[in-house]
Amino acid sequence: MMSRDLRRPDLGAIPGLAATWPEARTLELFRRLCEIRHFDLRVRRGQIEKDVDTLIYLSVGQESVAAGVSMAMRGSWLLGQHRGHSFYLAFDGRREPLVDELLGLPTGCCGGMGGSPPIHDIERRIVGHIGLIGDQVPVAAGIAMARPGERVVSVFGDGAAEEDYVLATLGMAASRKLPILFVCEDNDLSVLTPTRDRREWLLADVARGFGIEAVDIADDPWLVAHWAETLSDRLPAVMNVRTCRGLWHVGTGSDDNADWDRFALVRETLAELGLADKAAAIESETEKGVEELWTSRLRTRSAK
Amino acid sequence: MDLTVADTIREIIRGHIAENDGVVLGQCLSAVGWIQNTIPAQTEGLIELPMTDVAGAGMAVGMAVAGRRPIFVIRYQSFLWLNSSPIVNYAAKCKEIWGYSCPVFVRAIADEGNGLGPVHSNCYHSIFMHMPGLPVCAPMTPGEYRQIWDWYMTHDDPLFVSEHRRCFRSAEELPDIVSDRSVFTIYAASAARFTAREAVRMLAEQGIVCDLVNVLWLKPFELSERTLAPLRRTGKGLMLDSAYEVAGAARSIAYELMDATGARVRALGMADRSPGASRHLENGTPTPERIAAAVKEMLT
Numbered sequence: 344m345m346s347r348d349l350r351r352p353d354l355g356a357i358p359g360l361a362a363t364w365p366e367a368r369t370l371e372l373f374r375r376l377c378e379i380r381h382f383d384l385r386v387r388r389g390q391i392e393k394d395v396d397t398l399i400y401l402s403v404g405q406e407s408v409a410a411g412v413s414m415a416m417r418g419s420w421l422l423g424q425h426r427g428h429s430f431y432l433a434f435d436g437r438r439e440p441l442v443d444e445l446l447g448l449p450t451g452c453c454g455g456m457g458g459s460p461p462i463h464d465i466e467r468r469i470v471g472h473i474g475l476i477g478d479q480v481p482v483a484a485g486i487a488m489a490r491p492g493e494r495v496v497s498v499f500g501d502g503a504a505e506e507d508y509v510l511a512t513l514g515m516a517a518s519r520k521l522p523i524l525f526v527c528e529d530n531d532l533s534v535l536t537p538t539r540d541r542r543e544w545l546l547a548d549v550a551r552g553f554g555i556e557a558v559d560i561a562d563d564p565w566l567v568a569h570w571a572e573t574l575s576d577r578l579p580a581v582m583n584v585r586t587c588r589g590l591w592h593v594g595t596g597s598d599d600n601a602d603w604d605r606f607a608l609v610r611e612t613l614a615e616l617g618l619a620d621k622a623a624a625i626e627s628e629t630e631k632g633v634e635e636l637w638t639s640r641l642r643t644r645s646a647k
Numbered sequence: 648m649d650l651t652v653a654d655t656i657r658e659i660i661r662g663h664i665a666e667n668d669g670v671v672l673g674q675c676l677s678a679v680g681w682i683q684n685t686i687p688a689q690t691e692g693l694i695e696l697p698m699t700d701v702a703g704a705g706m707a708v709g710m711a712v713a714g715r716r717p718i719f720v721i722r723y724q725s726f727l728w729l730n731s732s733p734i735v736n737y738a739a740k741c742k743e744i745w746g747y748s749c750p751v752f753v754r755a756i757a758d759e760g761n762g763l764g765p766v767h768s769n770c771y772h773s774i775f776m777h778m779p780g781l782p783v784c785a786p787m788t789p790g791e792y793r794q795i796w797d798w799y800m801t802h803d804d805p806l807f808v809s810e811h812r813r814c815f816r817s818a819e820e821l822p823d824i825v826s827d828r829s830v831f832t833i834y835a836a837s838a839a840r841f842t843a844r845e846a847v848r849m850l851a852e853q854g855i856v857c858d859l860v861n862v863l864w865l866k867p868f869e870l871s872e873r874t875l876a877p878l879r880r881t882g883k884g885l886m887l888d889s890a891y892e893v894a895g896a897a898r899s900i901a902y903e904l905m906d907a908t909g910a911r912v913r914a915l916g917m918a919d920r921s922p923g924a925s926r927h928l929e930n931g932t933p934t935p936e937r938i939a940a941a942v943k944e945m946l947t
Binding site for chain 1: 670694696697699701702703704705706707708709710711712713714715717732733736737740743744745746747
């Protein structure tokens with residue numbers, strides 16, 4: 344089956360899965376999803392208002408991948424990619440140094456060296472990305488070999504999946520049974536070039552060829568969390584998660600042509616679960632919290 | 648019997664694995680000869696990498712980030728072209744961007760001649776000098792190897808160690824040769840250290856007394872009384888290296904010497920053409936004859 348045929352919002356769906364979750368867990372999942380969304384929408388506004396002048400890679404539209412994986416894997420080593428605010432936040436990276444980095448302050452998590460791509464919080468095992476797609480993946484293997492017994496999450500996109508770095512590391516992880524969860528955020532785009540113009544193979548098939556368990560699913564956050572948890576005891580494993588980039592590859596623009604709107608679909612599911620009011624309250628709280636954080640850091644920058 | 652350079656490297660590695668929880672990564676570590684007898688014949692602490700010249704360095708970098716102080720072995724420096732990105736873009740930039748260290752010890756082994764041909768017969772350390780955050784050295788004696796190892800273990804930087812197979816069987820220390828009677832100062836790095844000594848002997852037989860100053864650290868280059876005083880006295884110098892001369896280590900260091908002293912210093916390295924596998928097409932470390940000719944040309 345071709346990659347394009349698998350781009351649908353119900354790929355791999357497990358009917359009724361969300362309803363099996365305890366309410367508190369579902370609301371925590373939604374809280375993480377909301378924080379990512381409102382954080383990146385605030386970054387976007389920051390660039391439009393010229394408070395943020397470095398390159399930014401936003402996760403709007405793809406929030407559920409990081410939120411879902413974090414429900415099972417928070418606390419593991421995390422090696423994210425250039426579009427990394429989502430996983431940084433979901434894995435509980437500290438907020439103030441992240442905002443400061445985007446504002447170009449010396450107190451930023453990279454001291455102002457990086458902007459979006461290399462954000463990190465090493466004290467929380469969040470390792471920075473240098474900006475070359477895919478090259479963080481063998482680094483993940485090195486960490487896994489250096490720290491036996493500690494789990495590692497390696498995140499990359501469908502474009503990076505084509506990098507030799509990734510394919511060689513899958514082989515190494517399979518051969519040495521390294522405890523790595525490889526997560527491919529598959530938005531079907533390398534900048535603007537769709538997957539069908541770049542390759543005719545599926546990452547999950549390649550992983551299985553190496554003897555690694557793999558799933559190819561859509562970005563329903565309950566489904567993502569379910570598989571992250573299921574596979575966390577069977578590492579190495581690969582999750583290819585079909586998702587939709589809501590904004591341009593870099594910067595603030597939008598073509599407004601996403602295949603689906605996951606955030607809206609999640610809201611619908613929450614309403615079906617009778618959690619619409621609680622979800623709305625969480626959304627409002629997180630948006631307010633993000634705004635307060637940015638206001639505080641902007642005030643600090645103005646004072647310097 | 649004195650330890651050779653190969654013996655010294657092997658014993659340092661053995662100790663690093665046994666005492667420091669250290670680790671060695673590379674391709675074909677246990678192949679015939681254990682990389683010219685520089686790797687201890689054991690399995691503990693050795694990670695045989697798959698034949699991935701793209702991802703291998705990244706794995707070493709990951710082990711360094713996680714605190715294992717890995718030794719990453721490149722059997723031929725030609726393999727560096729594909730391995731270089733994680734070294735120069737990740738390990739070397741780690742401190743500047745993230746504030747933590749990535750102390751990977753890169754053992755990059757140069758070789759030349761022996762039918763190796765256009766790619767493998769070469770020494771590519773100059774390109775690594777170009778990138779910030781990566782010290783580059785070229786130890787050629789047992790004592791120098793211990794010295795740079797001690798430096799690595801007491802610092803938190805990555806270290807690019809440009810080795811050369813010509814020195815592996817040598818147990819000799821190579822002290823500077825400096826004389827008040829000298830009329831010329833030769834500087835030499837890598838395997839040029841050996842051909843330079845022969846050139847100094849040849850020139851002395853012809854009545855031309857030359858200093859020979861050894862260059863262990865290519866970057867940062869050591870600007871000190873040891874390196875500068877002989878040149879200030881003779882007023883003319885020649886910097887030798889086993890890598891390409893154009894845009895290479897020899898020219899870079901010659902510039903530093905000229906800038907520091909005002910003396911005229913030329914550079915001599917590999918000629919600007921690819922080496923061939925056959926003997927008549929070889930291109931490597933400047934020979935004693937080339938060195939002697941260059942010195943005499945500068946003195947006339």
